[in-house]
Amino acid sequence: MPETLLLLAAVGLDLLWGDPPRLPHPVRAIGAAYAGLDRLADRLGWRNRLFGAAGVLAVTAASAGLVRGLAGLPGVGWLAGLYFAYAGLALGGLLREGRRAARLLEVGRTQEARAVVAGLVSRDVSALGADGLWRALAESVAENANDAFVAPLFWLALGGPAGLWAYKAVSTADSMWGYRTPRYARLGFFAARADDALAWLPARLTVAAMWCAAWFLGLAGGVRLGDVRRDAKRSASPNAGWPMAAAAWLCGGTMGGAAMYFGVPVAKPAMGPPGVPWNAQRYAKLERLVMASGLLVAIVIICLSAIY
Known part of the structure; x- marks a missing residue:
């Protein structure tokens, strides 16, 4: 399949269909591989940087190699390539789940909203009230505007489906192991x-x-823009703070503050206008912003692909 058509079809399928819950997803297989390596590191006593790096490189190479091999099959390779390109993007699913959580919070169904937000974030949300859930939801959607869509689409454009899944393998490792806790440091x-x-x-x-x-x-x-740059640089991550700070200022809600990760309290730096809680109105702005910016990136990348 021509690259421009592949990009267009993958983005369209993601926005229209999202991630069907009953279909197997490649990220689950990658996650299972890292979980197995995590247990192996425990058994061997190898919870060190060398074993961690070797594990990430092995899973990344295997993921990219498998996708490249399936996409190169005669006759059906184009279909495999399209599936892997589409499955690596998650803007549609992110916004749908975010909208579901927002609707539950808006009508006061906090317990049900907590279950939805828990599926979108890595922090512990069991003790969060409505305000905390709104903030966790906004932070996750803002950060994943990049992690779930722009970055995978960028690597899809540069390296095809295999390049996308090399990136996704590394990203999954970071989401499972990339914490400054005694277990994963x-x-x-x-x-x-x-x-x-x-x-x-x-x-x-x-x-x-x-x-x-x-x-x-x-x-x-x-x-x-100076406010966005200043707040972004406060983040412990060199990347996550940028879309979060931009979304916080543009939508007028505070991000950052106390959060719990794996039983460890973390004081995240404040971003955006101070002391302004998130609510349905501000989240609606964020949803429109993330959708519009995602479409803009997709249009630019697809047009550049058609030109070059």
């Missing part, structure tokens, strides 16, 4: 640094797209 060191490198440029492209989309949506009035 060494095992996940390489995963975190590799993900930082691969997502560095896409994260900044996401902010540029958000900024342009915000002007179109009428959300950018009075917001200064």
